[in-house]
Amino acid sequence: MGVFAFCQSILHAVFPPEIRFAVAKLFNRLFNCFSSYCYFDITEIDGVNTNELYNAVQVYLSSSASVAGSRLSLTRALNSSAFTFGLSNNDRLVDTFRGSTATWEHVVTQRQAQTFSWRPLPDEKRGFTLRIKKKDKPLILHAYLDHIMDTANDIRRRNQDRLLYTNSRGGAMDSRGHPWESVPFKHPSTFDTLAMDPSKKEEIMADLRDFAEGNTFYQKTGRAWKRGYLLYGPPGTGKSSMIAAMANYLGYDIYDLELTEVHTNSELRKLLMKTTSKSIIVIEDIDCSINLTNRSSKKPSSEPPSEFRAGAGPDDSTAKSMTLSGLLNFTDGLWSCCGSERIFVFTTNRIEKLDPALLRSGRMDMHIFMSYCSFPALKILMKNYVGFDDGELDGEQEEDDGSLKQLEQVIDEAEITPADVSEVLIKNRRREKRDAMKELLEVLKSRVEKKIAGSASAAARKKSLNEELEEEEEEQEKRALESPKDGGEAMDTCNGKGAEKGEEN
Numbered sequence: 001m002g003v004f005a006f007c008q009s010i011l012h013a014v015f016p017p018e019i020r021f022a023v024a025k026l027f028n029r030l031f032n033c034f035s036s037y038c039y040f041d042i043t044e045i046d047g048v049n050t051n052e053l054y055n056a057v058q059v060y061l062s063s064s065a066s067v068a069g070s071r072l073s074l075t076r077a078l079n080s081s082a083f084t085f086g087l088s089n090n091d092r093l094v095d096t097f098r099g100s101t102a103t104w105e106h107v108v109t110q111r112q113a114q115t116f117s118w119r120p121l122p123d124e125k126r127g128f129t130l131r132i133k134k135k136d137k138p139l140i141l142h143a144y145l146d147h148i149m150d151t152a153n154d155i156r157r158r159n160q161d162r163l164l165y166t167n168s169r170g171g172a173m174d175s176r177g178h179p180w181e182s183v184p185f186k187h188p189s190t191f192d193t194l195a196m197d198p199s200k201k202e203e204i205m206a207d208l209r210d211f212a213e214g215n216t217f218y219q220k221t222g223r224a225w226k227r228g229y230l231l232y233g234p235p236g237t238g239k240s241s242m243i244a245a246m247a248n249y250l251g252y253d254i255y256d257l258e259l260t261e262v263h264t265n266s267e268l269r270k271l272l273m274k275t276t277s278k279s280i281i282v283i284e285d286i287d288c289s290i291n292l293t294n295r296s297s298k299k300p301s302s303e304p305p306s307e308f309r310a311g312a313g314p315d316d317s318t319a320k321s322m323t324l325s326g327l328l329n330f331t332d333g334l335w336s337c338c339g340s341e342r343i344f345v346f347t348t349n350r351i352e353k354l355d356p357a358l359l360r361s362g363r364m365d366m367h368i369f370m371s372y373c374s375f376p377a378l379k380i381l382m383k384n385y386v387g388f389d390d391g392e393l394d395g396e397q398e399e400d401d402g403s404l405k406q407l408e409q410v411i412d413e414a415e416i417t418p419a420d421v422s423e424v425l426i427k428n429r430r431r432e433k434r435d436a437m438k439e440l441l442e443v444l445k446s447r448v449e450k451k452i453a454g455s456a457s458a459a460a461r462k463k464s465l466n467e468e469l470e471e472e473e474e475e476q477e478k479r480a481l482e483s484p485k486d487g488g489e490a491m492d493t494c495n496g497k498g499a500e501k502g503e504e505n
């Protein structure tokens with residue numbers, strides 16, 4: 001038994017707790033007067049609530065502990081794909097912030113006689129003690145704690161798999177008052193796997209980066225910190241894959257808003273209020289998921305302009321339906337600002353079907369056309385699916401038999417989606433890559449031929465239809481010339497009928 005412990009046990013035996021406490025306090029005061037350090041205790045449980053700062057410090061230290069510590073604790077959270085390192089019990093770690101030194105100690109003690117609590121408390125009392133120089137306190141303490149919270153949130157986001165939320169219950173809440181249901185989101189699509197024009201891709205990535213780092217910009221300009229993207233293009237061109245890539249790139253959760261389940265504007269607002277920041281709110285196939293009714297053409301002009309009405313017939317009252325203005329408020333109006341750092345993404349196969357109010361400038365910040373597979377996009381798919389490398393796809397290698405050049409020539413005309421290209425490549429992925437390329441070329445060529453044949457037969461059909469019409473016209477003219485009397489009568493009859501009709505009216 002150490003001397004300190006021995007003295008402690010004597011103190012415990014001889015003096016009542018009040019005196020022991022007062023002596024300890026006095027020692028502390030004396031110690032503090034002469035010490036050039038100040039100490040902060042961050043306990044795991046603050047009263048009955050879990051202390052957020054404790055968890056943040058633990059996660060934060062994991063980023064430096066993995067490098068510096070000699071004895072570390074390891075954890076893996078539910079649904080997380082990463083391990084987190086932490087300080088073991090009563091271990092120390094030194095961190096630096098803005099040139100000042102901060103020493104952390106993880107203090108674990110046994111909890112003494114259980115005090116009354118609404119919920120059972122753990123047997124161990126855990127906390128971190130932060131030690132910094134007294135002179136550094138006013139300079140760094142707040143900034144350091146903010147830095148810890150931010151870094152911890154970032155680490156969590158990176159480690160934790162994304163969540164995908166759906167509103168399959170409409171606006172109805174669960175027992176905890178949440179209208180959204182969530183599942184872990186593990187979509188493997190990234191900007192590396194996404195086949196599209198590299199310059200367009202880079203532009204979108206830069207836009208996303210600017211958005212995510214734009215806190216001060218949005219504050220300075222007085223704009224709500226949100227951004228809207230409209231993705232449009234034929235089916236299978238990668239609109240949904242793009243959304244997944246965006247979420248994976250930024251580390252955001254996805255809220256997949258099923259508009260057909262939302263019946264009123266207030267339900268829509270409730271849903272929005274329950275989304276978290278750093279998230280992407282998606283409305284897929286916006287042209288199909290809601291029933292577009294241009295009410296201005298049916299009702300007097302005092303009515304608001306055209307409205308989308310979801311899950312409601314044209315005769316339901318506006319108050320009980322979801323309208324276009326409700327949807328626009330959701331993305332654009334005051335309600336869109338509750339929370340921050342939110343991205344709205346709408347997708348559609350037919351942009352021409354959308355109401356102009358949704359498309360007008362300033363509403364969706366970026367309109368992104370997801371096109372049929374271009375040659376640069378095709379090269380990305382060939383790299384990812386069958387293992388070509390950049391050199392091989394430059395077409396400068398000896399073994400190239402001209403297939404690549406031919407692919408470049410036919411790809412645009414074939415009008416094939418990246419989804420169809422990837423199907424062909426998946427089927428051929430076990431074959432030699434040059435054979436897979438040739439197979440793809442065959443598929444593309446046959447598509448082009450079919451298209452030409454299709455357009456030729458359409459042209460032939462058109463031609464024969466025109467010929468038939470011309471023949472008929474000639475026939476009619478001929479008949480008119482042969483019997484001018486009949487034609488005159490016919491005209492008269494017609495006029496006569498019109499006159500009769502006029503009289504009737």
Ligand SMILES: Nc1ncnc2c1ncn2[C@@H]1O[C@H](COP(=O)(O)OP(=O)(O)OP(=O)(O)O)[C@@H](O)[C@H]1O
Binds near residue numbers: 196418422
């Ligand atoms: N640009 C692309 N890059 C890589 N893969 C793609 C691309 N487009 C499509 N694919 C592949 O095709 C599949 C279907 O694509 P996706 O669901 O993203 O298309 P979509 O444009 O959302 O179609 P829809 O309009 O029918 O919803 C994806 O799983 C992906 O494997």
Ligand SMILES: [Mg+2]
Binds near residue numbers: 241284
């Ligand atoms: Mg889709």
